[in-house]
Amino acid sequence: MADKKDKARRTVAIGLVGSTLDAGLGPRRWEKWRPSVALCAQPELAIDRFELLFQPKFEALASQVATDIGEISPRTEVRSHPIEIEDAWDLEEMYGALYDFARDTRFDAEREDYPLHITTGTHVAQICLFLLCESRHFPARLVQTSPPVRGEESKHGTHRIVDLDLSRYDRIARRFSAERVEARTFLKSGIATRNATFDRMIERIEVVAARSREPMLLMGPTGAGKSMLAKRVYELKKARQSLRGAFVEVNCATLRGEMAHSALFGHVKGAFTGAADKREGLLRRADQGLLFLDEIGELGLDEQAMLLRAIEDKTFLPLGSDREVKSEFQLICGTNRDLRARVSEGKFREDLLARIDLWTFRLPALRERREDIAPNLDYELDAVSARLGTRISMSKEARARFLGFAESPRATWPGNFRDLDAAVMRMATLADGGRIDVAIVDEEIARLEDAWTEKVSAQSAGEVDRVEETLGPERASGIDRFDRVQLEEVLRVCARSRSLSEAGRTLFAESRKTRTTINDADRLRKYLARFELDWDALVKRSG
Template sequence: MKPTTVIGFLGSTLDAAKFGPSRWMKWRPSVGVCMHEDLRVDRFLLIYGTMHRRLAELVRDDIASVSPETQVELHLIDFADAWDFEEVYGKLLDFARGQPFDPDVEDVLVHITTGTHVAQICLFLLTEAHYLPGRLLQTQPRRGGAPDAAGTWSVIDLDLSRYDSIATRFASEAQASTSFLKSGIETSNAAFNTMIDEIEQVAGRTRAPILLMGPTGAGKSQLARRIFELKKLKRQTSGQFVEVNCATLRGDSAMSALFGHRKGAFTGAAADRPGLLRTADGGMLFLDEIGELGLDEQAMILRAIEDKRFLPVGADREVESDFQLIAGTNRDLARCVAEGTFREDLFARLNLWTFSLPGLADRREDIAPNLDYELDRHAEREGERVTFNKEARERYLAFAMSHAARWPGNFRDLAASVTRMATFSPKGRIDSDVVAAEISRLQRLWGAETARGDGIEALLDADALAAIDPFDRVQLAHVVAECRSSRSLSEAGRRLFAASRTRRASTNDADRLRKYLARFGLDWDQVSAVP
């Protein structure tokens, strides 16, 4: 059996008694804890203040008389203000760090019955954080009967999983929180459910930035809002939820929209503008498609995250805003860093908590509950409940869950599909004919996307297309796609020639790309235009 060490404060009131035989009729916590046959105390670290030195020595001597095997060590700690939480915690932390506790060779019990309420709370926190590597010891006088100087004792283990009722309650609360994040949808996809469980834990324990990655329509915006609403319910945030799609911010207006401006900062700035970051103070800022921001905006966002300060356009003094950032993107930011279009330091700051949302085609087992969810949303919007008949529902789900259904727009495609079927069912019942028409409509829509999928039919006539070998067509389609997702000829060149450019003495990616396009009679203006 390992020796037991007790740590506790001298009770200036509870441990005090008149000197004489009568003191053994009174319950004194520090003395009583050493009087139990079923609790052997080998070492007692008794903390006291200068003004109570005489009492500490008396308690030490009384412990020695009832428990000779107990070695009492008196530790002097004086507080200028025993009710100052910061001072008490700091000095007790120094005390804990200065003791050579070894839980492998001794059992440590932290006595929280004596001392001020502030001292008791600090002992609890230090034990919970394992600065004091032990369990909590609680003592109290015996209720009823003859006076008993020993009292009773109990040990509190901070491993809450050992308390079935508490563990069950925590599990229930966690389950309710994850259900809230999923908007109450009973999802079955194991990977998605695991991700939501992790997000629930992260959202409740930190205000660090969260990065949500995934294809357009995968639900990043909705999940971000649910995270905010969950923190709001738990009173972990008090401000607003501010959402902005960074793809809509361009040029000088991006700086103004994000960081605000002062009156007269530029032509048209007729009044002060707080900006989105200031509006999100105390709340949450969701920057969707953060990969679309320019490098200057990225630098200021990084400063705002780390220092909670930034400079509005046209201002000579910085302003403050304390917000939690959630960023969303459908881009591979690591690749963007390699290509020079996204700041490495900002990516490192965002990449602490990164979650990748799968598309609908990767969660086919979740289509049925999401179908019901979309029907509920339609009922809320339109004030009319629309349902499927049995055959129609089975037919729709058979198609929706098959690999014939591509769902390129993910949940946006599903929501649009439900809206169309509900609209074409004025009697409130979606039948097989409506489903058949919708399946045909989806196949046509997706077929049209496939037909123009490589993006070069609109650029070249039939004779030019026929003259291109299939191998060259695949390569050209990829080049066109990169051009359309880039903001300049130089950026597209850097992305396309990222590997080979490092092996050349001089680089001119824009010229190299321009010459490649010229082989097919194309130029930058043609291929970068969105059809």
């Protein structure tokens, strides 16, 4: 019964006319191997019907192929179908045309077998046929024909059914899934995080990193790990061969005035006073690589306009040059600012935000991921061990004491992972024999609570941290407390002064009385330059 049923099934081939392989004129065409004709001459694959697809411009060729199939295999009925395709190398157009044909065809899989011929057509067409077969839009088996080799009697060559055994694809899928899990672990620096929201975000970032070259925006508080994640995305992309160039990182809060333009876009020799040599700029250095612009919200409006053009056109003008420079860089931006609020304030370009806001991910603060503090503590202990060159550990009691505090509402972690990193480094430095005990943990907890209470008190009193506001949180955190107090006063005076000279006179009112040469403006200019600041930038910011 089964044999009779199998014999009753019809074999219906589906394939594209090959504009090159199927071509041939005159009697000598029979001396040439032509795949569509050869398919119907295979002794072990009797074709009852051939659904022959062709572009309208190859109608004459399709007619010739149909005639020749009828001559070599009289039993085969050929049905020709023109499909509207202008560019056979256009993936979207080719897939759409073949998808429409499959959707509009009434298949009878219970009574018919469908070998789908993938030897002819462009590589794009072959890919589309494979995808539509694998997705079962064509309920078919892939078949490939091959020309005869020297010594074979048959001039029609051979055919082979391509195995789409789903069990094999399951094994491949498992390998692919394992690779993706490995990539996500890499993005998390190997830390086995427990926060479900964070894990889902990392999954999305891994997918985007693998499939997209568009800008990515990382949002979140200072110290949440934006810089580290950007570097990990770069390393993942480079490992997957989607990047060849360098990872270039810059904190936009450190860029002011002409120095911002020069640092990002470069300058030519003599572009401004002191420009003794040519500078290529960070965008050029990131060619074929990844540019990470941290604190993008601090970038000046002029530089924002040039950056927008560089993102869209991959070209820009170095300072002082009339010749465009090209750079094929990928971009990740980081910010702890509300960029839409900055747009409303006129401090950030709306069109630039629209361009970098395609893939936006918000990194949660450490206090939002308290369940991840324990694995991150282990990571920091390993990191500090490597930095100090000795193994650092914690006693069981010390670890429990520290985590009891760190995971409680008492720990606000305003500096996020930077606070945690600094705490571990301090405890490790004080640990005799590389073992952190309860006394060291208690001392560190007291230190953290005092520091955080002081910061909260200042904020409650309405005090503005001018240093952090001007330099950005990351750079401000690297300034000694003595210098920070002094810079805070300088910035306060500058904000209330109408000119550089007026600010200088106020700041140096006493010392100028004993000086023979007075140039308060120059003294102030040099002081600001120590922090890569200038008067024009301060005026622009306060305005």
